[in-house]
Amino acid sequence: MQVLKFGGTSVANAENIRKVVNIVTADPQKKLFVVSALSGVTDKLIEIGNLAAGKDPSYTEKISALSEQHLEAVKTLLPVTTQSASLSLVMQTFNELEDIAEGVFRLQEISAASKDKIIGFGELLSSKIISAYMHSLNIDHAWIDSRDLLLTDNNHGKANILFEETNQRIIDYFNASDKNLFIAPGFIARAETGTVTTLGRGGSDYTAAVIAAALHADALQIWTDVSGMMTADPRLVNNAKVIPVISYKEAMELTHFGAKVVYPPTIQPAMAREIPIWVKNTFAPGDAGTVIQHVAPREGEVVTGISSISDISLLSLEGSGMVGIPGSSKTFFTALAEAKINVVLITQSSSEHSICVAVNAADGTRAATVVNKAFAYEIDSQKLDPVKEEHNLSIVALVGDKMKRHPGIAGKMFSALGRNGINIRAIAQGSSEKNISAVISTADVKKAVNTLHERFFERARKQLNVFILGVGNVGSKLIEQIREQQDFLLKNLNLQLRIIGIANSRQALLAEDDELDLSNWQQHLKDSEEIQLPMLAKKIVNKNLRNTVVVDVTADEAIARSYHVFLSRSISVVACNKIACSSDYAYYRRLKELSADFNASFYFETNVGAGLPVIGTLNDLLRSGDEIVKIEAVLSGTLNFVFNNYDGKETFAEVVKRAQAEGYTEPDPRLDLGGTDVMRKILILAREAGYALEMDDIAATQFLPQDCFSGSVEDFYACLEKNEAHFKKLYDSAHDKGCKLKYVAAFEQGRAMVGLQEIPADADFYHLYGKDNIVLYYTKRYAQQPLVIKGAGAGGDVTASGVFADIIKAAP
Numbered sequence: 025m026q027v028l029k030f031g032g033t034s035v036a037n038a039e040n041i042r043k044v045v046n047i048v049t050a051d052p053q054k055k056l057f058v059v060s061a062l063s064g065v066t067d068k069l070i071e072i073g074n075l076a077a078g079k080d081p082s083y084t085e086k087i088s089a090l091s092e093q094h095l096e097a098v099k100t101l102l103p104v105t106t107q108s109a110s111l112s113l114v115m116q117t118f119n120e121l122e123d124i125a126e127g128v129f130r131l132q133e134i135s136a137a138s139k140d141k142i143i144g145f146g147e148l149l150s151s152k153i154i155s156a157y158m159h160s161l162n163i164d165h166a167w168i169d170s171r172d173l174l175l176t177d178n179n180h181g182k183a184n185i186l187f188e189e190t191n192q193r194i195i196d197y198f199n200a201s202d203k204n205l206f207i208a209p210g211f212i213a214r215a216e217t218g219t220v221t222t223l224g225r226g227g228s229d230y231t232a233a234v235i236a237a238a239l240h241a242d243a244l245q246i247w248t249d250v251s252g253m254m255t256a257d258p259r260l261v262n263n264a265k266v267i268p269v270i271s272y273k274e275a276m277e278l279t280h281f282g283a284k285v286v287y288p289p290t291i292q293p294a295m296a297r298e299i300p301i302w303v304k305n306t307f308a309p310g311d312a313g314t315v316i317q318h319v320a321p322r323e324g325e326v327v328t329g330i331s332s333i334s335d336i337s338l339l340s341l342e343g344s345g346m347v348g349i350p351g352s353s354k355t356f357f358t359a360l361a362e363a364k365i366n367v368v369l370i371t372q373s374s375s376e377h378s379i380c381v382a383v384n385a386a387d388g389t390r391a392a393t394v395v396n397k398a399f400a401y402e403i404d405s406q407k408l409d410p411v412k413e414e415h416n417l418s419i420v421a422l423v424g425d426k427m428k429r430h431p432g433i434a435g436k437m438f439s440a441l442g443r444n445g446i447n448i449r450a451i452a453q454g455s456s457e458k459n460i461s462a463v464i465s466t467a468d469v470k471k472a473v474n475t476l477h478e479r480f481f482e483r484a485r486k487q488l489n490v491f492i493l494g495v496g497n498v499g500s501k502l503i504e505q506i507r508e509q510q511d512f513l514l515k516n517l518n519l520q521l522r523i524i525g526i527a528n529s530r531q532a533l534l535a536e537d538d539e540l541d542l543s544n545w546q547q548h549l550k551d552s553e554e555i556q557l558p559m560l561a562k563k564i565v566n567k568n569l570r571n572t573v574v575v576d577v578t579a580d581e582a583i584a585r586s587y588h589v590f591l592s593r594s595i596s597v598v599a600c601n602k603i604a605c606s607s608d609y610a611y612y613r614r615l616k617e618l619s620a621d622f623n624a625s626f627y628f629e630t631n632v633g634a635g636l637p638v639i640g641t642l643n644d645l646l647r648s649g650d651e652i653v654k655i656e657a658v659l660s661g662t663l664n665f666v667f668n669n670y671d672g673k674e675t676f677a678e679v680v681k682r683a684q685a686e687g688y689t690e691p692d693p694r695l696d697l698g699g700t701d702v703m704r705k706i707l708i709l710a711r712e713a714g715y716a717l718e719m720d721d722i723a724a725t726q727f728l729p730q731d732c733f734s735g736s737v738e739d740f741y742a743c744l745e746k747n748e749a750h751f752k753k754l755y756d757s758a759h760d761k762g763c764k765l766k767y768v769a770a771f772e773q774g775r776a777m778v779g780l781q782e783i784p785a786d787a788d789f790y791h792l793y794g795k796d797n798i799v800l801y802y803t804k805r806y807a808q809q810p811l812v813i814k815g816a817g818a819g820g821d822v823t824a825s826g827v828f829a830d831i832i833k834a835a836p
């Protein structure tokens with residue numbers, strides 16, 4: 025014997041009902057199938073009862089609409105010749121419903137018994153209509169009135185089965201029947217007094233489980249609209265996978281914690297008789313589904329699933345008045361029990377100084393009131409503080425039989441959540457070790473479940489959610505590089521690099537649900553909303569995505585001054601903008617500390633030498649115990665290009681303009697020509713080497729006439745033209761000595777300096793061509809011959825690829 029249950033969506037309309045009937049008649053095995061009401065009907069019946077009780081005459085319209093829905097189902101499902109009996113049954117049922125609702129309307133109150141009577145009509149109607157349809161197809165079967173088999177107490181709304189009598193009635197009924205196929209309404213039963221009772225939300229699953237257990241059925245099948253129990257809620261996690269086999273206890277944990285496919289109490293009767301429960305999909309009957317059974321042999325995964333429950337409130341009672349006093353917990357929980365408040369999660373500190381419980385949000389304030397009342401004496405005498413209530417919380421839980429005695433699971437769970445800035449309000453793990461639960465803010469649930477899913481089920485694949493601020497020379501190249509490389513990263517590094525946002529100084533293009541489509545991002549950005557800091561930062565934070573990286577490809581001070589906002593929310597920052605790391609030392613340190621404290625990466629390799637590994641190499645030297653003795657460097661791609669190309673044939677201004685057109689200069693070229701850019705770079709290297717230097721500490725000699733710094737960039741170029749003779753003189757002086765001009769930076773014994781130098785032909789810097797940079801690290805280990813890094817030190821493409829490399833490094 026097999027017992028099947030089909031939920032509301034499985035019997036939502038004529039088309040679905042046909043699918044159900046195909047499933048139950050697909051093989052000749054003996055079967056009972058239990059059905060829910062047509063989709064949405066129970067809610068509408070509850071509404072009718074409430075409207076009538078609230079003296080709202082519109083309940084009659086609702087009855088007509090509901091009646092119409094059922095009449096329509098009959099008309100589409102049954103051939104015209106066989107419709108009349110079913111149509112009159114529907115009309116009769118709705119007349120009865122109308123009579124009851126009218127009584128409620130007159131009395132202006134609804135008893136629990138009347139409510140059960142009203143909502144029980146849904147299953148009666150659906151099962152009768154499906155039965156009529158099977159008769160029309162000549163499918164031999166029996167319709168069972170579940171009210172005659174399931175006997176309950178009088179606890180209307182969530183009645184308790186009286187098992188002894190119920191089991192006997194079920195056995196007797198099936199022993200006496202010669203049929204092979206049965207259909208029964210779920211959810212409804214009858215009390216000893218004869219009144220209709222219901223088994224609570226999801227009660228149709230329970231009806232099926234009770235009958236399956238009584239009959240020692242071979243299997244219980246729960247047919248729904250998903251292909252089994254999933255590793256996480258598929259509405260939250262795109263990559264959620266079906267769990268092929270799961271133990272009863274794991275399934276109970278998952279269903280209690282929000283996996284809605286099976287109504288939790290269903291599992292108990294089946295487990296008691298070791299009846300396997302299958303979760304199958306009515307709309308994909310060929311899918312294997314999930315089997316819930318005694319033991320679940322599973323290779324690999326230690327965690328079976330991740331679930332969550334929302335609408336949680338946390339209550340904390342704290343104070344010395346509980347320390348060493350037996351009975352405090354009893355008082356606490358008795359108060360809640362007497363108020364019929366269900367406790368979802370409990371934690372108590374070992375110092376006995378506090379008890380903390382999670383309850384459903386609807387009960388939160390009432391729970392606080394009853395506990396405060398129970399401890400009124402201790403609170404009045406200031407031995408305890410009044411209960412602290414916190415709302416808008418949820419619980420996420422890891423579930424798995426194999427977590428028992430498997431060290432490190434909790435560590436992985438909490439470090440993954442912590443790395444993503446998810447604050448944990450309370451934690452619980454029973455000694456069975458099958459469930460580790462954490463109470464978190466509801467706003468973090470999606471991120472938390474995805475983070476945990478990635479950590480425990482997608483170890484091979486990591487997702488990185490990237491916001492790119494700045495789409496000029498470097499930013500636009502970066503986007504193109506990412507676009508070209510996304511497939512490669514997925515295939516070869518299992519890294520799903522998603523661009524979620526792109527912004528310039530005026531507008532931001534932010535993805536709604538998924539990543540941005542990069543095929544025409546320029547146009548989409550033009551069409552996007554106008555938004556700037558600080559709202560832009562707020563939007564990025566509020567997206568609340570896991571593994572988020574903000575990439576600063578601007579030269580903007582305000583953006584650089586907002587990194588702390590991101591880092592302090594565990595959002596990584598990658599910057600080629602040099603302003604933050606060369607601002608006041610306190611801010612630079614603060615960013616470093618936030619990065620460490622909040623487990624967020626902060627990478628800025630391209631601040632010095634563009635794509636060259638200048639900062640990374642310095643860090644590697646120091647980490648391995650080396651010490652920096654001296655740094656000598658040419659750090660300006662622009663100035664190297666300019667002095668390599670200027671010989672007086674073209675004016676100095678024209679050569680600088682060429683450097684700008686090639687994309688080597690800062691957005692404001694005066695920063696390059698005035699030496700600020702090089703000062704920033706040597707400052708950053710000195711700081712990375714461990715020295716708390718400020719910009720003012722750098723000795724700098726100017727080669728530009730001072731008047732070139734006032735006015736606009738146009739004025740600046742005009743000034744360069746005006747001073748052409750000055751530049752020619754500089755050139756000639758070096759050339760006459762067989763030297764080349766190089767703008768050099770140096771750092772030694774805690775002091776940094778920058779300035780233009782005439783470099784002789786036998787010096788390291790002489791053979792430095794184009795826009796190349798060179799850095800010489802003299803260290804304790806590289807004492808005589810320095811460690812040399814040399815190559816292209818400016819340009820959109822190389823800088824973008826350095827930024828890209830930093831982004832990849834920020835992946836978890």
Ligand SMILES: NC(=O)C1=CN([C@@H]2O[C@H](COP(=O)(O)OP(=O)(O)OC[C@H]3O[C@@H](n4cnc5c(N)ncnc54)[C@H](OP(=O)(O)O)[C@@H]3O)[C@@H](O)[C@H]2O)C=CC1
Nearest residue numbers: 494495496497498528529577578579580601691818819823
């Ligand atoms: N070029 C190179 O070789 C190297 C450059 N860098 C650094 O790269 C950074 C970018 O340089 P580059 O691409 O040449 O500069 P561009 O001027 O070409 O581009 C700057 C971009 O930043 C945008 N922007 C400015 N302010 C904001 C803001 N508040 N919010 C969002 N976007 C903003 C601009 O938008 P809008 O167009 O609206 O103004 C523009 O899209 C600089 O910090 C530079 O120091 C680092 C190493 C090498």
Ligand SMILES: N[C@@H](CC=O)C(=O)O
Nearest residue numbers: 660661662688689690
């Ligand atoms: N403007 C800079 C670009 C790299 O930082 C330079 O010219 O070196």
